[in-house]
Structure formats: structure tokens, C-alpha cells
Amino acid sequence: xxxxCIDARxxxxxxxxxxxxxxxxxxxxRFTAILGPNGxxxxxxxxxxxxxRRPDAGQxxxxxxxxxxxxxxxxALRRAVMPQEGAVxxxxxxxxxxxxxxxxxxxxxxxxxSGIVAQxxxxxxxxxxxxxxxxxxxxGEKARVHLARTLAQVWAPLPGGAxxxxxxxxxxxxxxxxxxxxxxxxxxxxxxxxxxxxxxxxHDLNLALRYADDVLLLAQGEAIxxxxxxxxxxxxxxxRLWGIACTQVRGRDGAVQYLxxxxxx
Amino acid sequence: xxxxxxxxxxxxAAALGCATPLALRAQPAPAASATSAAAGLPRLVTVSGAITxxxxxxxxxxxxxxxxxxxxxxxxxxKTPKVGYLRQLSAEGVLSLRPDAVIATxxxxxxxxxxxxxxxxxxxxxxxxxxxxxxxxxxxQAVGHAARREDAARALQARLDAEWAQLGREVAQAAAGRAAxxxxxxxSHGPSAQVGGQGTAGDALIRFAGGVNALTGxxxxxxxxxxxxxxxxxxxxxxxxxxxxxxxxxxxxWQRPELALTPAYQRRALIALDALLLMGFGPRLPxxxxxxxxxxxx
Amino acid sequence: MSASSGPARPGAGQTAGAEGMAAPPPPPRSGRLLAPRGAxxxxxxxxxxAFVAGxxxxxxxxxxxxxxxxxxxxxxxxxxxxxxxxxxLNIRLPRLLLAAAAGAGLALAGALMQGLxxxxxADPGLVGISSGAALAxxxxxxxxxxxxxxxxxxxxxxxxxxxxxxGGLAVTGFIYRFAQGPAGTHVALMLLAGVAVNALxxxxxxxxxxxxTDEQLRNIQFWxxxxxxxxxxxxxxxxxxxxALCCAAALAWARPLNAIALGEAQAxxxxxxxxxxxxxxxxxxxxxxxxxxATTGIIGFVGLVAPHWVRLLTGPDHxxxxxxxxxxxxxxxxxxxxxxxxxxQPAELPLGVLTAxxxxxxxxxxxxHFRGRV
Numbered sequence: 001x002x003x004x005c006i007d008a009r010x011x012x013x014x015x016x017x018x019x020x021x022x023x024x025x026x027x028x029x030r031f032t033a034i035l036g037p038n039g040x041x042x043x044x045x046x047x048x049x050x051x052x053r054r055p056d057a058g059q060x061x062x063x064x065x066x067x068x069x070x071x072x073x074x075x076a077l078r079r080a081v082m083p084q085e086g087a088v089x090x091x092x093x094x095x096x097x098x099x100x101x102x103x104x105x106x107x108x109x110x111x112x113x114s115g116i117v118a119q120x121x122x123x124x125x126x127x128x129x130x131x132x133x134x135x136x137x138x139x140g141e142k143a144r145v146h147l148a149r150t151l152a153q154v155w156a157p158l159p160g161g162a163x164x165x166x167x168x169x170x171x172x173x174x175x176x177x178x179x180x181x182x183x184x185x186x187x188x189x190x191x192x193x194x195x196x197x198x199x200x201x202x203h204d205l206n207l208a209l210r211y212a213d214d215v216l217l218l219a220q221g222e223a224i225x226x227x228x229x230x231x232x233x234x235x236x237x238x239x240r241l242w243g244i245a246c247t248q249v250r251g252r253d254g255a256v257q258y259l260x261x262x263x264x265x
Numbered sequence: 266x267x268x269x270x271x272x273x274x275x276x277x278a279a280a281l282g283c284a285t286p287l288a289l290r291a292q293p294a295p296a297a298s299a300t301s302a303a304a305g306l307p308r309l310v311t312v313s314g315a316i317t318x319x320x321x322x323x324x325x326x327x328x329x330x331x332x333x334x335x336x337x338x339x340x341x342x343x344k345t346p347k348v349g350y351l352r353q354l355s356a357e358g359v360l361s362l363r364p365d366a367v368i369a370t371x372x373x374x375x376x377x378x379x380x381x382x383x384x385x386x387x388x389x390x391x392x393x394x395x396x397x398x399x400x401x402x403x404x405x406q407a408v409g410h411a412a413r414r415e416d417a418a419r420a421l422q423a424r425l426d427a428e429w430a431q432l433g434r435e436v437a438q439a440a441a442g443r444a445a446x447x448x449x450x451x452x453s454h455g456p457s458a459q460v461g462g463q464g465t466a467g468d469a470l471i472r473f474a475g476g477v478n479a480l481t482g483x484x485x486x487x488x489x490x491x492x493x494x495x496x497x498x499x500x501x502x503x504x505x506x507x508x509x510x511x512x513x514x515x516x517x518x519w520q521r522p523e524l525a526l527t528p529a530y531q532r533r534a535l536i537a538l539d540a541l542l543l544m545g546f547g548p549r550l551p552x553x554x555x556x557x558x559x560x561x562x563x
Numbered sequence: 564m565s566a567s568s569g570p571a572r573p574g575a576g577q578t579a580g581a582e583g584m585a586a587p588p589p590p591p592r593s594g595r596l597l598a599p600r601g602a603x604x605x606x607x608x609x610x611x612x613a614f615v616a617g618x619x620x621x622x623x624x625x626x627x628x629x630x631x632x633x634x635x636x637x638x639x640x641x642x643x644x645x646x647x648x649x650x651x652l653n654i655r656l657p658r659l660l661l662a663a664a665a666g667a668g669l670a671l672a673g674a675l676m677q678g679l680x681x682x683x684x685a686d687p688g689l690v691g692i693s694s695g696a697a698l699a700x701x702x703x704x705x706x707x708x709x710x711x712x713x714x715x716x717x718x719x720x721x722x723x724x725x726x727x728x729x730g731g732l733a734v735t736g737f738i739y740r741f742a743q744g745p746a747g748t749h750v751a752l753m754l755l756a757g758v759a760v761n762a763l764x765x766x767x768x769x770x771x772x773x774x775x776t777d778e779q780l781r782n783i784q785f786w787x788x789x790x791x792x793x794x795x796x797x798x799x800x801x802x803x804x805x806x807a808l809c810c811a812a813a814l815a816w817a818r819p820l821n822a823i824a825l826g827e828a829q830a831x832x833x834x835x836x837x838x839x840x841x842x843x844x845x846x847x848x849x850x851x852x853x854x855x856x857a858t859t860g861i862i863g864f865v866g867l868v869a870p871h872w873v874r875l876l877t878g879p880d881h882x883x884x885x886x887x888x889x890x891x892x893x894x895x896x897x898x899x900x901x902x903x904x905x906x907x908q909p910a911e912l913p914l915g916v917l918t919a920x921x922x923x924x925x926x927x928x929x930x931x932h933f934r935g936r937v
Contacts, residue, residue, distance in 0.1 A: 050832060076834030089681035089824040090879035096821075103822050104834045153833070331909060349910035352778075353785050355792060356654045358909030361622035372778060375793035381654050385646060457773050486776045 001028055001063050001163040003049060003197060008058035010044050010221075018044045020221045021058065026214075028163035028197035031188045033208040033229070035201075036218035037242055042201045043084070043169055045218065049199060050081045050167045063162065076104035079165035080153035084173065086146045088134050094145050095121065095130040101149035110156055120152035121145075123186060125179070139174040147171060147183060154196065166190060168200040172207065180204070184211040205233060206257045217241070230256055306413055310359055312351045312369035315401075315547025316392065317342050319408040322548045323417045330362040333373075337541055338549075356381040366411040368404075370394050396469035398429060400546040421548070428551045433473075436554070439562045440475040446561045447479040448536075449499035449529065451489060453508040458521070459486040460493060466544035467503055473550075474557035476501070491523045501561060502529045505540040536560045595878045602877045606890030610663065613897035617659050620901045622908040623650050657799040661791050662900040663893040664799070665859050666869075668806035668851035670892025671813055673866025674873075674884050678820035679844040680750060683874070687852045687866040689757045690845055691734035694764035696856040697787060699730020701771040704782045723786075724798060727857035734760060735849040739842075747838045750827070753845075789860040789915030791900050802854050809851040810889050816843050817881035824879070862915050864922035865892050871926065895922075 003026045010019040019041045026032050026049075034042045047053040048060050051067040060067045062078070070078075080101065088097055098117050102109070110116060121127040124144040129137065134145060147168075154164040166187065172180040184200075188211050191198040202208050208215055208229055215232040217224040219241050225232045235246050238258065245261040308330040311317040317336035320329050331346040333354070348358045351369065356378045359367060366388040373379065379389050390411055392403045402422060409418020450467025452459045461467045462483040471478050479499035480487075487493055502524070512518050515535050524530045542553045597605065618630055625633075625647045633648035637656070643649045672687035680689070688694065703726045738760055742753035772780060794802070819840040822830040827837050855862070869892040870884055877883045896914070899921060903912040 052828060052832065071834075072831060072836065073834035076832065081829075081832045083826075083829055086829070087826065090683065090874065092821075092824065092879055096878070096880060097825075100822055100825060100833065103818060106818060334910070347910050350781070350785075352781055353790065353792070353911070353913075355622060355904070355909060355911040357621045357623040357650065357904065358911060360650055360654070361624065361909050377793050377795050380795075384653055385649055452777060459776065488773065 002026060002061075003165060003199070004059075004061045005045070005048060005055075006059045006061065008045075008048055008055040008060055010041070010048065010053065011056045017221055019048070019055075022218075022221075022223045023058075024216055024223055024226050026197060026199060026216075028165070029191055029195045030213040031191040031198040031200070031211060032214040032216055033200055033202045033212035034216045034218065035203075035205065035208055035233075036224075039220070040218040041221045042218055044221075045216075046081075046167055046169050046199070046201055050079065051075055052081070062165075073104060076153070077158065078154070078162055079167060080150040082146050082150040082166070082168040082171055084169040086142060091133045091135060093130065094126060094132050094134050094137070097134050097145055098130075098149045098152055101152035104153060116155045117148075117152055120148040120155060123151060124148040125182070140176055140179060143171065143174040144179065144183070147186075151186075151190070157194075163195060163197055165197040165199070168198070170201050170203065172202065172204065180207060181211075187211070188213075205238065209233060209257060210255050233258075307365035307411060308363060309408070309412055310348060310362055310364040310367045311336065311408070312348070312354065312367065312373045313545075314338060314342075314541040315545035316368050316370065316404050316408060318545065318547040318549060319404050319421075320412070322421055323405075323408060323412065323414050325408070325412045325414055325417070328412050330364050331359070333369075335541070338539075338545075354378045356385075360385055360387070366390060368392065368407050368411050394546065396464065396466050396546060398550070401425060401548065401550055404547060425548060425551065432551050432554055432558075436473070436475040436558055439558070443562075445475060445477040446500045447498060447528075448474075448476040448501045448503050448561065449479040449494070449497060449527070451502055451504040451508070452486065453489075453504065453512065453518075458489040458508075460489045461486055466546065469546075470543065470553060470557055471503065473554045474561055476557075476561050489521075489523055494523050494527065497527070499527055499529045500532075501534045501536055502527075503536045503538070503543075503557065505543055506537045507540045509535075509537045595876070597876045599877065599880075599883045602873070602883055602887045603890070606887045606894070609894035610890050610897070613894040613901070614659060614663065617662065617897045617901040618651075618655065620905050621655055622904060623647075623654075625651055625655070653796075657794065657796045658791050658900065659897065660803055661794055661799045661859065662896045664803040664806040665791065665855045665862060666865055666892035666894065666896030667889040668802075668809060668855045668892075669862060669865040669896075670869035670888040671806075671810055671885060672848040672852045673868075673892075674870035674881070674888040675813060675816075675820070675844045675848050676866070677870055678823065678881055678884075679841060680754060681824060681826075683871060684867070687848050688761065688863075689754060690848060691738045691757050691760045691764070692731040692849055692852040693856055693861050694761045694768075695734025696727040696731035696853060697861060698734070698764040698767050698771075700727040700786050700857075700860075701768050701783050702726070702730075704786070705771045705775045705779050721798075724857040728853045731853035731856055732849055734764065735845065735853075739845050748841045750841065785913065786860045787915070788913035789862040789918075790911070790913055791859055792911060794858045798858050802858050805854040806851055809847045810886070812843070813847050813885050814882075816840055816847075817885050820844070820881040821879075860915070862896065862918055864918045864926075865895055868922045868926050869895060 005022050005024050007021045007023050008019060009021050012018050022045060034045060036042050044053070048055055054068055062070065095117065098121055102113055102117065118127065121130055124147045126141060126144045126148060129141060134142065137145065150166060150168065154166065158164060171183055175183060184207055187198050187200065190196045191213070212229050214227060215229045216226045217232050217237070224237070224241070235248060235258070238244065238246050246258040247261065249257055249259055251257055306328050309320060309328050310331045311320055311329065312333040314335045314337055317332045318338055320326055321339055321342065326341065329345055331348050332342055333349060333351045334347050335351050336342045346362060348362070349355050351372060352374045354373060359382060364387055367382055368390045369392070371391045371393045373391065383389050388411065390407050392407050394400055405418050405422050405425070409415050448471045450461040450465060450471060452461060460480055462478070462480050462485060464484040465486065468478045479497040480493070509515055509518055515533070518535065519530060519533060536557060538553060538556060542549055619627065629645060629647040630651060632645070633643055633651040636643045636648060637652055643652055669687060676685040676687055676689055677683055679685070700723060703723050738753055738756045739748065741756045742749045772783065775783060819830070819835045822833050822835045823837065823840065831837050870888040873884050873887045873891055877887060896918070899917045900914055903914050903917050906912060
């Protein structure tokens with residue numbers, strides 16, 4: 001059970017190559033972070049993996065089947081996507097927004113639909129905001145509601161046992177320090193305890209080191225490396241790609257983190 | 266968004282909406298019901314100003330249950346209950362006046378409403394307009410028949426026919442041996458003006474009065490443009506009083522650039538008649554022709 | 564994640580509080596004034612009330628006993644036996660039905676358009692239906708007699724209805740096609756094209772006004788102002804059937820429209836058939852509003868205002884907003900027509916005047932009263 005890119009290429013309308021021949025195999029039960037400098041093609045890759053975009057060359061396969069061959073409704077049961085920005089028209093409440101995540105299940109609802117939504121809201125800590133109008137929330141609260149919606153979409157295991165996938169585009173961008181850690185902890189728990197495949201575009205290298213199992217490193221539309229986080233994120237690579245000097249340190253809990261210094265010459 | 270910008274539509278609509286109740290000032294007609302109920306004569310609703318005039322000319326106003334908003338003459342007609350504009354009648358409104366007959370010109374509508382009146386047992390009599398003396402005859406006959414005053418109608422008709430014949434002789438006499446004055450018939454609604462060709466009320470009136478329409482070669486109305494007037498060279502211009510008032514007076518009318526080169530402009534020869542008198546083709550038609558004739562042949 | 568209660572100030576939940584799971588949330592206090600069932604019940608009650616009020620009012624006095632008698636005859640199929648019953652069955656009842664159908668269809672279309680464009684200011688006229696119908700009607704009135712003298716062109720005839728309906732559909736179809744791109748229907752383009760086409764239609768109508776004779780001008784203007792008095796029973800039955808079908812069909816698209824509030828991309832990721840939803844919304848709007856406008860002329864404001872009021876009371880869930888908008892729209896037009904028929908009796912006010920005159924100020928009042936919720 002895998003989510004794969006095989007030599008996927010994406011070319012923009014003007015001819016600029018956004019992704020050049022990326023090949024990567026992602027497995028469920030693991031938290032994979034997609035990292036890279038700006039313009040590396042991270043969001044483009046995520047949109048390929050979510051079937052929002054079709055590759056101009058190459059393939060994207062889910063469990064061996066081409067993504068675009070799956071009906072949108074069937075695909076929505078297996079993978080959930082959290083967008084970078086989530087404006088919501090009209091004054092839906094937080095609860096209603098989270099409930100929209102259950103749309104793919106409308107034909108075969110679970111036994112306790114409202115319970116699932118409540119649990120998802122609780123997991124991201126916005127249960128107390130359930131009756132608030134979504135558009136009155138702060139950016140961080142909105143992000144957590146979208147996260148709850150995404151979780152709710154693939155909350156329960158699928159009959160037939162196919163893996164569920166969570167694809168997130170910068171899920172921590174609007175969150176404050178504490179909530180960043182809590183969200184990523186939650187996602188890791190989803191991967192390890194629930195067996196979901198979690199793929200998230202992140203900017204913060206330290207967060208990726210702490211919470212992600214694997215890192216897929218991109219630069220200028222090319223895949224530099226895919227592997228366990230500490231192996232991929234070496235100081236040398238970081239300095240080369242981001243142009244920042246870094247020093248490795250170990251936190252009190254033993255986790256490897258980096259201290260970043262001046263831009264290297 | 267609708268066809269006209271909402272603001273303009275709203276203003277137009279509000280204006281119409283406000284003007285209508287001011288014009289209508291509906292009053293019940295107790296006197297009419299008492300009299301006609303006693304006399305057993307049919308109750309009438311007349312739609313179109315000229316037809317209402319016939320009712321008053323016959324002395325049958327006691328039978329008049331209601332009129333439309335174009336019925337403006339005589340002054341008493343303004344006080345009758347108003348059933349709306351002749352093209353937008355209200356079925357229930359008409360029926361609430363309990364008429365036995367509705368007499369209208371063929372312009373009355375909507376057609377559904379006329380059908381609904383018929384199905385409710387009201388006789389609906391439609392009189393076509395051809396802008397001839399026969400129009401008047403038809404109206405008098407229709408009203409006389411519906412009001413069951415055929416004798417009075419015949420008397421009125423005879424009187425009108427005599428008046429018409431006399432007028433015809435006078436016009437023929439005055440016009441003998443002289444070139445017929447060229448007259449342009451102008452109808453203005455707001456900034457745009459139209460000129461009338463053949464088959465219009467004004468055209469007929471001009472002929473009756475011994476003039477000739479300055480514009481030939483088309484029927485109906487056309488926008489008034491310099492090209493349209495280029496070869497017309499009217500000596501007089503005939504229009505409605507209401508049109509001139511709406512513009513703000515004859516001086517404003519003469520400011521129209523299209524008229525600048527016409528002979529009428531040089532003499533400021535403008536003849537303005539009341540709209541209903543001019544175009545109604547009712548019992549006052551001889552009066553209208555006489556007024557026009559007097560201006561054309563001073 | 565730290566728990567946060569529901570404070571009034573936004574952003575207050577962002578405090579970095581203690582870690583750990585919160586206690587189970589309190590049972591949800593409904594943030595809406597009306598629950599779905601209550602809203603539907605209220606809507607039905609309003610329609611019933613407006614129907615009865617409309618049925619009892621009119622220039623022609625009809626005693627309540629006669630009303631009941633007329634209905635009894637209608638149900639049993641026997642012909643009516645008093646003039647009052649006849650007037651009710653032939654004149655007032657079709658008008659009531661047309662009012663309800665027109666109000667329901669216009670409000671439903673308004674709700675659909677607002678959901679499609681994700682904008683509470685959307686109006687069924689945005690996709691050109693009203694202006695297309697108006698232009699076609701104007702063309703028929705002014706040019707019809709000249710080009711097709713054999714065709715009867717009087718107001719209220721089938722000719723005018725059919726051309727208006729066809730005109731509305733044609734313009735909407737054009738705008739819809741114009742907005743097609745490689746990625747499907749571009750909603751923003753539809754909006755802009757609609758603005759341009761509406762302006763064009765307005766120019767066309769303006770020119771027709773300029774060319775028209777006095778009589779034709781009056782006909783056009785009365786058509787534009789909207790009236791329920793010019794429709795035959797057969798037309799009323801047809802419009803009612805079309806609107807009923809449209810209401811039923813629209814309900815199937817309520818949940819997809821909810822998801823589209825997240826944005827078209829997100830809705831697609833949730834499995835919504837976005838393109839089909841757009842097509843359905845435009846088609847249902849075109850059919851309903853086209854049929855209504857062809858029969859009644861232009862009745863404004865209902866499509867804009869009714870869904871707004873519903874949303875203020877029940878929230879934006881389209882499963883509630885669509886049916887309740889239809890009900891509220893029906894009640895509004897029934898009430899407005901009752902006023903139009905009686906306030907200057909025995910004449911009538913054009914309906915479009917009333918819907919704008921009443922709808923506008925009431926809308927402002929509600930916006931002010933519920934400012935915080937909008």
C-alpha cells in the first residue's frame with residue numbers, strides 16, 4: 001500500500017519546469033515531511049499527490065492504481081487534504097465546517113457521525129469553539145478547525161483495510177509555538193497508532209526533525225533525497241540548499257535539533 | 266442585475282407607483298349604484314378617454330361605475346373610480362364595481378383580464394381605432410347599445426354628423442384654391458420625440474383640418490431626426506399640450522436643433538392641443554378639427 | 564491542545580494554556596435562532612398565512628363562506644354556483660398560485676446563485692436571465708408587429724411568453740458558455756460576463772424604448788414593472804409545475820453547495836462534482852426564473868433578500884436555506900401581491916414597485932439588527 005510518484009513532471013503554462021521527473025514512494029504508518037527552499041515545488045508535489053493536479057509526464061499511483069483513474073468520491077474516502085489557506089464563504093459555525101469533512105461519507109454514514117466530528121474538534125482543541133462562527137476566529141483557530149475537518153474526513157478505518165492518507169500543506173503556518181508542536185504530535189500519532197500515511201509540507205526543519213519519520217527534500221523541482229529525517233537533513237545539505245550555517249545540538253530529551261547562524265557566503 | 270440599472274428602475278417605478286394613487290384617488294360610486302339600480306339601466310365601465318366622453322355626451326353618467334386613467338374629460342370623470350391604465354386593467358377591480366358591460370378600444374388589456382371579465386358574465390365590447398369619422402360613430406353606437414340608450418345615441422350621432430358635415434364644408438371652402446399648409450405631427454415623450462406618418466391620429470386630424478402631413482411615405486411613428494425632417498418643410502407643427510408642458514414651454518420646444526431650418530420655426534408656428542382632445546377621436550373630434558383649422562387658416 | 568471556551572472576542576482562544584485534553588465539550592447550544600425543523604414549520608406557516616390573507620383580500624368582495632364553497636367546488640370538480648366563487652376560482656386563485664410559484668422560484672434561484680458565487684449579494688439576474696427575457700420581450704413588442712404581422716403580439720399572449728423565456732435561456736446559455744475554460748466553468752468570468760451582457764441588454768432595451776411608439780413603450784414598461792394579473796390558468800399551471808420541479812431538483816445539490824463554500828478546489832477534494840453542481844445551479848435558475856419572468860415580467864428583490872433573511876435566522880446550510888428560501892419567497896410575493904391588489908383599488912400597483920419598496924427598507928433593518936452575525 002503506497003503512494004507513489006514515478007518520474008512525475010509538471011510544467012507551468014509559460015514553459016517553466018515546476019517539477020522535473022520526481023520519483024518517490026511513500027508508505028502509510030509513517031509521517032513524511034516535504035521540505036525545501038522556496039520555489040522548490042513542494043506545494044506542486046503535494047497537489048500531484050492529492051490528485052488536484054495531473055502530471056504532464058510520469059505517473060502518480062495510489063496502491064498501484066493511477067490516481068486520476070479513481071472517482072473523486074472514492075478518492076475522498078481514502079485521502080484528506082488540508083489546504084494552506086481556507087477561506088469559508090458565509091457564516092458557517094466551526095462545527096458545520098468540520099462536518100463538511102464528512103461529505104464523502106454521506107452515502108454510507110458511520111454509526112456516530114456527530115461523535116466523529118466532536119472527537120475531531122476535541123483532538124485539535126477547538127471543541128469549545130464549536131458554536132462560534134468560523135469567520136470570526138483567529139488565523140490559528142481557523143487552521144485548527146481545518147485540521148479537525150481533515151482528520152474527520154478519514155477518521156475511521158476503511159472497510160477492506162486500505163490505508164488512509166493525510167496530505168497537509170504547511171499545517172503549522174498559522175499556529176503559535178505550542179499549537180505547532182501539538183498539531184504535529186497529533187499527526188505523528190495518527191501515522192503510528194492509526195496507520196495513516198501522513199505527508200506534510202513543512203518549513204521548520206527542527207519540527208520536521210522532531211516529529212517526522214521521513215523527509216523528502218526538494219530543491220528547484222528536483223528530489224534531492226528521501227529517507228529518515230536525520231539521514232536526509234545533514235548540516236552539509238542544509239547549508240548547501242538553504243545557504244545558512246547550522247550547528248547540531250541535542251535537546252534535553254535527546255532529540256537532534258539545529259541552531260541556525262548567519263547566511264553562509 | 267436587471268435590464269435597467271436598479272436605481273433607475275426603482276425611480277421610474279416609484280414615480281409611476283406614486284403617480285397612480287394620486288391620479289386614482291378612488292372613491293366609491295354610491296350615487297351611480299342608487300340611480301342605475303332604480304332605473305334598471307346597465308352599469309358601465311368605460312376604458313379609454315373618448316368612450317367615457319361619449320357616456321357623458323349621452324347624459325348616461327349615472328350609469329358609469331368606473332373609468333380608466335386615460336379618462337380625463339370632463340372633469341367629473343376624474344372623480345369616478347379608476348380601474349387602472351387601459352393596458353393594465355385589474356380584473357377584480359373592474360368586477361368589484363359590478364358592471365354589466367365594459368366598453369373599451371382594442372388597445373385595452375391584458376387580454377387575459379378581458380377574458381376573465383367575459384367569463385364572469387360581463388359584456389366586453391372592443392371598438393377598433395382607425396382614425397376616421399367612423400371611429401366616433403362606432404364609439405357612440407357601442408356606448409348607446411351597452412347603456413341601452415339607443416335613442417339618445419342616435420340623436421347624438423345625428424347632431425355630431427351634422428356638425429361634422431358643416432365643418433367639412435367650411436374646411437373645403439377655406440382650402441379652395443389655396444395650397445394646403447404643411448403640418449408636422451410631433452409626439453414627444455421626454456428627451457426623444459417621434460413624428461407621425463400615415464395611419465396616426467395626428468395625420469388624420471391634419472387632413473380633416475385642411476392641411477397636409479409634411480411627412481409622407483411611411484406609416485406609424487419615427488424618431489424625429491434632422492434627416493427625417495430634411496425634406497418635410499412644415500409650415501406648422503402640431504403637438505400635445507402635455508408634451509410641451511413636460512418640456513417646460515414652447516421656447517424649450519423650439520430649441521430642438523432638428524427644427525431650426527423649418528419654415529415653422531421661423532414663424533414659431535406651434536399648435537398645441539390637449540392630448541385627449543387631439544388623439545381621442547371621441548365626440549369632441551369636430552371641436553379638435555375646428556381648433557386646428559382655425560390655426561391653419563387664420 | 565489547550566481547551567478554550569467560547570468567548571465573545573475572536574482570538575481569545577489562542578492563549579497557550581495548559582496542555583492535555585479538555586473535558587468533553589458541553590452539549591452544543593444552537594448558535595442559530597431557528598433549528599431546521601422550526602424554520603421549515605415557520606416557513607410553511609407563513610405561506611399558509613399569506614395564502615389565506617391573499618385569498619381573502621382583493622377588490623372584489625368575497626365572503627369567507629364563499630371562499631370555502633369555491634374550494635369545495637374546485638376539489639370536487641363541480642362548477643361553481645355563485646359569481647363570487649367564479650371570481651375566486653377564475654381570477655384570484657390562479658393569481659395566488661402564480662404569486663406563490665413566482666416567489667418560491669425567485670427565492671430558490673437567489674439562494675442557488677448565492678451558493679454558486681459564494682457571495683450573499685448574488686441575485687438570479689446575475690446570469691442574465693432577467694435581462695435576456697426583458698430584451699426578448701422588448702424586441703417582440705417593438706419589432707414583432709413589423710416583422711411578423713400575422714403573430715398576435717398583445718401582452719399576455721403565448722408569443723410574448725415564449726420569446727421572453729427563450730431570450731432568457733439564450734442569454735444565460737451564452738454567459739455560461741462564455742465562462743467555460745480548460746478547467747471547467749470559471750465562476751468569476753460568468754459574473755463579469757453577466758455584468759457586461761446585462762449592460763448590453765440594457766442598451767438594447769434603451770434603444771427599443773427610443774424606437775418604440777407610445778403604445779409599445781407603455782407595454783414594455785408595464786412588462787418590466789412586473790405583474791401577476793396577466794397570466795392565464797394554463798400559464799399559471801405550467802409555471803407552478805416548472806417551479807415545483809426546480810425546487811425538488813435543487814435539494815439534491817444542497818450538500819455540494821455547502822462544500823463549495825470551502826472553495827471549489829477543496830470541494831473537489833472532498834469528492835464534490837463541482838462542474839456538475841455549477842451546471843445544475845445555472846440550469847435550475849435559468850428554467851425557474853425564465854419561466855417566471857416570461858409570465859410575470861420582472862419582480863425584483865425577492866431573489867436577493869429572501870435567502871438572506873433565511874440565513875440570518877437558520878445559518879447557511881443549504882439543506883435548510885434552499886427550501887426555506889422558497890417558502891419565504893412564496894409568502895413574500897403572496898403578501899406583496901395582496902397589497903398591490905388592494906392598496907389603490909380598484910386599480911393595481913405594479914408588483915415590482917412593491918417588492919422593491921418593501922424589500923429594501925426591511926432588508927436594511929435586518930442588516931442593522933443582526934449586524935454582528937453577518
